[in-house]
Amino acid sequence: MRTIKTNAWYRMGFITVALAVIAMSINMFFAPHGVAAGGSTGIAIILYEVWHVPVAMSTMVINVALLVLAYFLVDRSTSIRILYGSLMLPLIMAVLPITKVVEDKLLAILVGSVLIAVGFAMLYMVDASSGGTTVPPLILKKHFGIKTENSLFVIDVAVSSLNIIVSGWEAFILAAFSLLITRMVMNYIATGLDRKRMLHVVSERQLPTIMRAIESVYGDLVTTVLVAGDDEGDGRDVLLVVTDQPEYKDVVLLIHKLDSRALIISGEVADVHDGQ
Secondary structure, three states, rough: OOHHHHHHHHHHHHOOOOOHHHHHHHHHHHHHHOOOHHHHHHHHHHHHHHHHHOOOHHHHHHHHHHHHHHHHHOOHHHHHHHHHHHHHHHHHHOOOOOOOOOHHHHHHHHHHHHHHHHHHHHHHOOOOOHHHHHHHHHHHEEEEEHOHHHHHHHHHHHHHHHHHHOOHHHHHHHHHHHHHHHHHHHHHHOOOOOOOOEEEOOOOOHHHHHHHHHHHHHHHHEEEEEEEOOOOOOOEEEEEEEHHHHHHHHHHHHHHHHHHOOOEEEEHHHOOOOOO
């Protein structure tokens, strides 16, 4: 990922792939079923349903208009950052035909939501944007101090509400469902796909022994940190153990083998930084 961020050509290619994923989700899952789930592409789908304006064409017009607003109302560096995505997304959409690959509307929206979440997450990884309705929140934040995530949510809900007028309540419910799924998947990707297990181990006498045993058996596969209690004697030492999912059960068995009365509290973590 560092290479992609620092190399201009790699970064451009990565952004293009992300935009292609977003374009696929629109042209193969949302547009064929007439569901507008927010964004400039959502407005374009509404225009397509009402006046049969090509989705790619109206997306381009909306994105260019918002780019002009960004140029005058937001700093120039932001305008440059969103320029490529704003223009390339509708171009890719124009190349990809609108095709109904899934007949079931609910399944189509579910798959499309996951795809669009992956595409947006990829863009955020390299600090890029597809433009469109991400521009008004930037303007509102700069001039009125409104948080971008709040205003973007309101805009997406407003666009999704147009489904009620054009296609009925079912399309609106599916659009709202899509916004929820997209947000959940993006948050999951943002916090890390390589989930680990963290164990808090409390033992009367065996913590140093348990720590050495785990490090001896698993080495770099498991991270261990011994946290000392307070000096007043009111707190106990706690051993923190972070392990991958495959080693989790074996680590628990090893701890209980060394101390059958050890208290183990486990949970899931997304990432670990040991400062080395």
